[in-house]
Amino acid sequence: xxxxxxxxxxxxxxxxxxxxxxxxxxxxxxxxxxxxxxxxxxxxxxxxxxxxxxxxxxxxxxxxxxxxxxxxxxxxxxxxxxxxxxxxxxxxxxxxxxxxxxxxxxxxxxxxxxxxxxxxxxxxxxxxxxxxxxxxxxxxxxxxxxxxxxxxxxxxxxxxxxxxxxxxxxxxxxxxxxxxxxxxxxxxxxxxxxxxxxxxxxxxxxxxxxxxxxxxxxxxxxxxxxxxxxxxxxxxxxxxxxxxxxxxxxxxxxxxxxxxxxxxxxxxxxxxxxxxxxxxxxxxxxxxxxxxxxxxxxxxxxxxxxxxxxxxxxxxxxxxxxxxxxxxxxxxxxxxxxx
Amino acid sequence: xxxxxxxxxxxxxxxxxxxxxxxxxxxxxxxxxxxxxxxxxxxxxxxxxxxxxxxxxxxxxxxxxxxxxxxxxxxxxxxxxxxxxxxxxxxxxxxxxxxxxxxxxxxxxxxxxxxxxxxxxxxxxxxxxxxxxxxxxxxxxxxxxxxxxxxxxxxxxxxxxxxxxxxxxxxxxxxxxxxxxxxxxxxxxxxxxxxxxxxxxxxxxxxxxxxxxxxxxxxxxxxxxxxxxxxxxxxxxxxxxxxxxxxxxxxxxxxxxxxxxxxxxxxxxxxxxxxxxxxxxxxxxxxxxxxxxxxxxxxxxxxxxxxxxxxxxxxxxxxxxxxxxxxxxxxxxxxxxxx
DNA sequence: CTGAAAGCGCTTACAG
DNA sequence: CTGAAAGCGCTTACAG
Numbered sequence: 082x083x084x085x086x087x088x089x090x091x092x093x094x095x096x097x098x099x100x101x102x103x104x105x106x107x108x109x110x111x112x113x114x115x116x117x118x119x120x121x122x123x124x125x126x127x128x129x130x131x132x133x134x135x136x137x138x139x140x141x142x143x144x145x146x147x148x149x150x151x152x153x154x155x156x157x158x159x160x161x162x163x164x165x166x167x168x169x170x171x172x173x174x175x176x177x178x179x180x181x182x183x184x185x186x187x188x189x190x191x192x193x194x195x196x197x198x199x200x201x202x203x204x205x206x207x208x209x210x211x212x213x214x215x216x217x218x219x220x221x222x223x224x225x226x227x228x229x230x231x232x233x234x235x236x237x238x239x240x241x242x243x244x245x246x247x248x249x250x251x252x253x254x255x256x257x258x259x260x261x262x263x264x265x266x267x268x269x270x271x272x273x274x275x276x277x278x279x280x281x282x283x284x285x286x287x288x289x290x291x292x293x294x295x296x297x298x299x300x301x302x303x304x305x306x307x308x309x310x311x312x313x314x315x316x317x318x319x320x321x322x323x324x325x326x327x328x329x330x331x332x333x334x335x336x337x338x339x340x341x342x343x344x345x346x347x348x349x350x351x352x353x354x355x356x357x358x359x360x361x362x363x364x365x366x367x368x369x370x371x372x373x374x375x376x377x378x379x380x381x382x383x384x385x386x387x388x389x390x391x392x393x394x395x396x397x398x399x400x401x402x403x404x405x406x407x408x409x410x411x412x413x414x415x416x417x418x419x420x
Numbered sequence: 421x422x423x424x425x426x427x428x429x430x431x432x433x434x435x436x437x438x439x440x441x442x443x444x445x446x447x448x449x450x451x452x453x454x455x456x457x458x459x460x461x462x463x464x465x466x467x468x469x470x471x472x473x474x475x476x477x478x479x480x481x482x483x484x485x486x487x488x489x490x491x492x493x494x495x496x497x498x499x500x501x502x503x504x505x506x507x508x509x510x511x512x513x514x515x516x517x518x519x520x521x522x523x524x525x526x527x528x529x530x531x532x533x534x535x536x537x538x539x540x541x542x543x544x545x546x547x548x549x550x551x552x553x554x555x556x557x558x559x560x561x562x563x564x565x566x567x568x569x570x571x572x573x574x575x576x577x578x579x580x581x582x583x584x585x586x587x588x589x590x591x592x593x594x595x596x597x598x599x600x601x602x603x604x605x606x607x608x609x610x611x612x613x614x615x616x617x618x619x620x621x622x623x624x625x626x627x628x629x630x631x632x633x634x635x636x637x638x639x640x641x642x643x644x645x646x647x648x649x650x651x652x653x654x655x656x657x658x659x660x661x662x663x664x665x666x667x668x669x670x671x672x673x674x675x676x677x678x679x680x681x682x683x684x685x686x687x688x689x690x691x692x693x694x695x696x697x698x699x700x701x702x703x704x705x706x707x708x709x710x711x712x713x714x715x716x717x718x719x720x721x722x723x724x725x726x727x728x729x730x731x732x733x734x735x736x737x738x739x740x741x742x743x744x745x746x747x748x749x750x751x752x753x754x755x756x757x758x759x
Numbered sequence: 760c761t762g763a764a765a766g767c768g769c770t771t772a773c774a775g
Numbered sequence: 776c777t778g779a780a781a782g783c784g785c786t787t788a789c790a791g
Contacts (some may be wrong), residue, residue, distance in 0.1 A: 090545070092489045094768060105778045110770065118776055137543045141489065142768035144480035145783045148429045160505045170499070173526075182544075185524055187512075204476045205521075206429070312710045341707065348712045368680065368707070371651045373687045431783055444762045447787065458762055481784035484767045 093134040095285045100152035102130035113138065140182075144206055152182040153394060154202045155211040158190045160279060162308070164334070164364050164383050165213075168235065171387025172211065179395065181208070190278055190309075196221045203228050207393045215239060216279040219361035231397040233390045236280060238407055245397070247390040247408040251280045254379045254412045255287025258333045258361045262376070263295055265420055267331035267359050271320050274335035274344075275310040284363065288333050302326055310335065315342025323352075330358055331420065337362035337369050340376055345418070348373075359420035382410040424459060432473040441469035442468075452477065479521075483545055491521040492733060493541045494550040497529045497617060500648070501675070502702050503722050504552075507574065510726025511550065518734065520547070529617055535560045538626040548733045570727045570736040575619060577746055584736070586729040586747040590619045593718045593751045594626025597672045597700045600716070603635055604759055606670030606698050610641035612657050612682070613674035614649040620674045623702065627672050642664055649674065654681025662691075670759065676701035676708050679715055683758070687712075698759035706714050713757035721749040731758055 082382040099109035111119045144150040157165040188195035196218045209231045234246040272285045282360035292298040304318050340362035362378035369376035438448035451466035478627045483489040496504040525532035535557045548570045573585040611624045631637035673679040678699035701717035708715035
């Protein structure tokens, strides 16, 4: 009658809940999972019994029996960029209250590491995966395909069929920055970028396309390095650019931290911002509203991306109709003192 | 003979590995878990079979059978402070290669939210928990106690028995800052703090104790607000302090971001740092080495805390003897231009 | 050192 | 709308 005490966890089980509620175990299971076919009277009996016992479902047993966990994986390229922290928080705020566990994987901007994470995490039988962008290995794509896990892509947009994505046009954002600097009367415009992931490249393309259209594109006015973006690197790259092209009069940095470093370096060299050189950053990190001079930047909708991506995932998990496979959340140019 | 195809995951199972290796399932299980009693010849046979099949253990089944997962929970008060990101990275780098899953819980500096996280995460039957500090609800303590999960505490030190902790003395760090400012000839010294978690209070205690010992403590020279620490708040609090006490000549900020904001505000007001007022921050965030003037700060050993805490957890999980229940990793005063 | 049996706590699939 | 049986894929506890 009693189970082997040496094996049990000691926690109340569904069988005990069912016994107290006077129903079968499977009915208790259905009641607690809100399966709609259960008699409302029984549902409340089961809920009471569960509450009285302090019953908490065992996720391992549930996952084993159903071959699917209640975990959603989120794969981001970095945690060192505040951007992704805010996205993750937004995802958590939507999925946790609905009973989903959110597992974070940081792939450090490495396709190989992302593939390894996907391989590992699939063993946990996640019910869904949130991915950053579209640039991944063939093997990653195969793994995702073969496991038939619902995927939502964040940060970038695509026109591809059967792909769910929530983001904004990185390329358009770059173009908006270019037009802003041109409107300020600047003509010797440079792109300074690090990390060089797909989105950084797209921003640069948009920026240069707009410059070309205005007839002021000088391909030499560009510094792109694969190292991680940082404040220190921003100062360094700014110094290098200035030595090579002393006539530069406007710079678009692929991320705010580079611009912050450049502002400090300009201050040390006594270079007037924005009068001699105007600066524009990207992402609008918290510091940008306070630095001297305050930094003009593109405000990216990262919280909205997280929220919408999570809601889209909920829709997919519910098996409901998805109104839009592509959600464009747009960005905003925040003009401050630096340009 | 074949299992019900509608239930199975389609992935290879331990039973198949065992069949191919020509051993029993339990021997295959032991071989793959490095149980030392298995014949080395059989171990290699099992490993080969597993590799050939592309076998990946099912964590849900393992957890259900053993009543213990391979997951280590890490509870941190915030992700918005770069400090904890670096600690988490260090923990990951130690535990992931050993096959442990690291689950991150952010309790947003709320004891109640931490309690809720503990309650939820215990359902996952973690094999260990890494906690931040010692300030938690009675219910949290009971839950941890009752579940007999190994715990390691990070960031603070205690002399309590049977408690494992890895950190440094927050109070001593505060005292070191005070002595540094005194050595610079400053006498009207203030503590500016936000968030007000236990560690922030400890730093303040150490700072004020040292000032009292030097006979220069003015209790009025202090601003402590419970809001979240941020760059913007730092500028605001600095402005407020200056209006109330125009003669202040040195400020210790409980976190670097406050000091950054104060530096910007001082720049706007034309106040000379460090000549009129010296600034010292805490944590030595990346920006502090670049801001103008470069910020003097306490470099906290957060990566080391993460690494040591993770290794301590591995020791506990292995059931091995722990040499030191308390690991003091110390801090370093990094003197730069701001003081 | 190896194994057959039982069990972990759920949900699926099928019946009624 | 409800339920008895079987099964998910492992490990534990016991034997030998």
